Amino acid sequence: MVWAGCAAVAGGLAAVSDLTPHRVWGVAAALGYGAAALLAGRPRAAAGAALLGAVAVPLVLLVATGLGQSEVAVVERSGALLTATGVPYAPEPDGLADYNPYLPGMALLGALPGDPRWWTGAVFAVSVAAVRPSAGPAGRMVACPLVALPLAVGGVDLPVAGLVCLGLALAGRDRAGWAGLALGAAATLKWTAWPALPVAVALLAGAGRGAGRWTGSRNGRGVGRRVRSRGWVRCAAVAVGVAGAGVVPVALGDPGAFHEHVVAFPLGLTGTESPAASPFPGRLLAAYVPGGAVVAGVLLAGSALFIAASLLVRPPRTVPAAARRLALGLTLAIAFMPASRFGYLVVPFVLLTCLREIPCTVRSSSPTTSRPGRAASRRS
Numbered sequence: 001m002v003w004a005g006c007a008a009v010a011g012g013l014a015a016v017s018d019l020t021p022h023r024v025w026g027v028a029a030a031l032g033y034g035a036a037a038l039l040a041g042r043p044r045a046a047a048g049a050a051l052l053g054a055v056a057v058p059l060v061l062l063v064a065t066g067l068g069q070s071e072v073a074v075v076e077r078s079g080a081l082l083t084a085t086g087v088p089y090a091p092e093p094d095g096l097a098d099y100n101p102y103l104p105g106m107a108l109l110g111a112l113p114g115d116p117r118w119w120t121g122a123v124f125a126v127s128v129a130a131v132r133p134s135a136g137p138a139g140r141m142v143a144c145p146l147v148a149l150p151l152a153v154g155g156v157d158l159p160v161a162g163l164v165c166l167g168l169a170l171a172g173r174d175r176a177g178w179a180g181l182a183l184g185a186a187a188t189l190k191w192t193a194w195p196a197l198p199v200a201v202a203l204l205a206g207a208g209r210g211a212g213r214w215t216g217s218r219n220g221r222g223v224g225r226r227v228r229s230r231g232w233v234r235c236a237a238v239a240v241g242v243a244g245a246g247v248v249p250v251a252l253g254d255p256g257a258f259h260e261h262v263v264a265f266p267l268g269l270t271g272t273e274s275p276a277a278s279p280f281p282g283r284l285l286a287a288y289v290p291g292g293a294v295v296a297g298v299l300l301a302g303s304a305l306f307i308a309a310s311l312l313v314r315p316p317r318t319v320p321a322a323a324r325r326l327a328l329g330l331t332l333a334i335a336f337m338p339a340s341r342f343g344y345l346v347v348p349f350v351l352l353t354c355l356r357e358i359p360c361t362v363r364s365s366s367p368t369t370s371r372p373g374r375a376a377s378r379r380s
Helices: 002-016 020-038 043-065 070-085 104-111 116-131 135-143 145-153 157-172 176-187 196-207 231-253 255-264 281-288 292-313 319-336 342-354 372-379
Strands: 212-215 225-228
Touching: 002 020, 002 043, 002 145, 020 043, 020 145, 043 116, 043 135, 043 145, 070 104, 070 116, 104 116, 104 231, 116 135, 116 145, 116 157, 116 342, 135 145, 135 342, 145 157, 145 342, 157 176, 157 196, 157 231, 157 319, 157 342, 176 196, 176 231, 196 231, 196 292, 196 319, 231 255, 281 292, 281 319, 292 319, 319 342
Parallel strands: none
Antiparallel strands: 212 225
């Protein structure tokens, strides 16, 4: 039933879309999902048919014919600029095609050989595989239209989603330094990755509250002291260091161009309108209500403050709880941004799906934990 619904969605997109890449994906995906529906009694075969029709076939066709969403050309052009000048932003953008709203790390993917979709998809796939080694759930998630479509046509949000999921999963495993590395790498790609850092820090601080070990005298009878875990400090330091190393030198290379492309353009503060114009509340307020851009900005800031306060008052203690908190914050941000797309929702979707059952192994204290000295006294 689910695969049949996906086939209907893909076929509908092929019928109504005026974008050639979307029509190509819709036809191939509808056939793949239809085959999966016929194979519903064999789950592995059904998932394979869906992946073949919704991801592999349209991706190869679109890359071979040079078709894709505008993001593909933006990433390719920014990679060429980064290689030639060290700055992936045109100093004087003359139109929509000249703008690059992504952070410098995305340009690095565009500078690598081949179509950027191979690299954005590879980052996403490797990250998801590291989080969910079980192929079944991961395959079904990737085959979902919300993920399969951007994988094929060139969505740039998937590597962000994958690295953020990996960072939160590593934080839940008490691998603070590696979590910071994954989150820092994500933060060099798009601004949407930055909210994940305070959530990961809150997870490490909240789940590890009271964590640590007791130290005391060698004979076990001294009164020890608890050495608290500082994993959240290490995670934050590594993430900020990696993100700063990837963004700051480029931003300082041409501060005016960086602000024009990465700050002013996404906020609608340039003479060129962003194509991200899905009818979310922020977009509708900015377009049709006098002073609506200010109202949308206030709602956006209020949402950020609400999530920040929730992290302080009630930090998440498990990876799924952290994923839900981050997904809520990103969804509110997507809703109230003046320029937004439905495709941005892939990040909250991947978070909620990929991290739904990930255990948290950050060390925490329990009511039965006793000091070594007391245990030695009882044994004696």
